[in-house]
Amino acid sequence: MLTRIDHIGIACFDLDRTVEFYRATYGFEVFHTEVNEEQGVREAMLKINETSDGGASYLQLLEPIREDSTVAKWLAKNGEGVHHIAFGTADVDGDSEAIRDKGVRVLYEQPRIGSMGSRITFLHPKDCGGVLTELVTSAQPTEH
Amino acid sequence: MLTRIDHIGIACFDLDRTVEFYRATYGFEVFHTEVNEEQGVREAMLKINETSDGGASYLQLLEPIREDSTVAKWLAKNGEGVHHIAFGTADVDGDSEAIRDKGVRVLYEQPRIGSMGSRITFLHPKDCGGVLTELVTSAQPTEH
Numbered sequence: 001m002l003t004r005i006d007h008i009g010i011a012c013f014d015l016d017r018t019v020e021f022y023r024a025t026y027g028f029e030v031f032h033t034e035v036n037e038e039q040g041v042r043e044a045m046l047k048i049n050e051t052s053d054g055g056a057s058y059l060q061l062l063e064p065i066r067e068d069s070t071v072a073k074w075l076a077k078n079g080e081g082v083h084h085i086a087f088g089t090a091d092v093d094g095d096s097e098a099i100r101d102k103g104v105r106v107l108y109e110q111p112r113i114g115s116m117g118s119r120i121t122f123l124h125p126k127d128c129g130g131v132l133t134e135l136v137t138s139a140q141p142t143e144h
Numbered sequence: 145m146l147t148r149i150d151h152i153g154i155a156c157f158d159l160d161r162t163v164e165f166y167r168a169t170y171g172f173e174v175f176h177t178e179v180n181e182e183q184g185v186r187e188a189m190l191k192i193n194e195t196s197d198g199g200a201s202y203l204q205l206l207e208p209i210r211e212d213s214t215v216a217k218w219l220a221k222n223g224e225g226v227h228h229i230a231f232g233t234a235d236v237d238g239d240s241e242a243i244r245d246k247g248v249r250v251l252y253e254q255p256r257i258g259s260m261g262s263r264i265t266f267l268h269p270k271d272c273g274g275v276l277t278e279l280v281t282s283a284q285p286t287e288h
Contacts, residue, residue: 004192008152049147052195099170102169125225
């Protein structure tokens with residue numbers, strides 16, 4: 001069951017400049033940064049609020065680290081902006097299977113590693129009203 | 145101070161079909177519907193989780209009700225997808241003035257009426273890394 005908006009993924013050309021925009025304009029601070037080699041991105045997570053399922057909602061700022069990454073290709077086509085949205089669940093495996101059974105294309109055969117050790121998968125935007133949609137199960141128990 | 149992701153605004157051609165997609169695929173239910181004549185949209189709010197500031201995070205599904213609405217023009221150009229993101233604040237007036245003073249274009253001189261009697265304004269996407277960004281103060285006290 002999807003129990004929260006986990007994050008909004010925003011693609012940018014310059015991560016440092018974008019992090020500074022969010023800090024200077026809104027006061028949002030960086031909670032975590034990492035490079036995800038498989039996804040071909042460098043990213044910063046800005047924690048915005050905690051959520052009623054014991055998790056949290058973040059902005060995820062994404063800069064491509066190579067030209068053949070999906071985010072680089074997306075930026076070349078669309079320019080900067082909202083790249084995807086992500087819902088949090090305690091069971092990304094079960095939920096993605098159930099959603100696949102409803103006829104929505106799930107992009108990975110098995111969930112892969114996302115931000116902060118989470119397990120993630122993506123749903124095809126053409127099956128989701130134009131919205132690239134990610135499902136996330138956090139690495140740690142979501143209860144605080 | 146912006147204290148939550150208030151909603152993600154998703155533009156669609158057919159609200160009923162999109163509501164049914166989110167219900168059938170994820171189990172998300174409609175929390176509220178309304179027509180906003182000024183914005184030229186018919187909308188459904190799907191409540192996803194409550195937030196640590198006493199508010200909540202929603203998906204806002206938007207269908208234009210006239211061809212000259214900004215959402216209709218956006219859909220004609222971009223197709224269906226994420227139209228904007230919104231941050232919640234207790235003080236949309238103060239925050240939008242402070243953000244204007246930082247050189248970000250605020251689209252309304254004074255906040256206008258948004259979903260569920262909230263007061264809203266928008267920031268120019270060209271000043272926000274391609275992200276049309278809304279600020280929202282809920283109508284009711286956000287404490288439950």
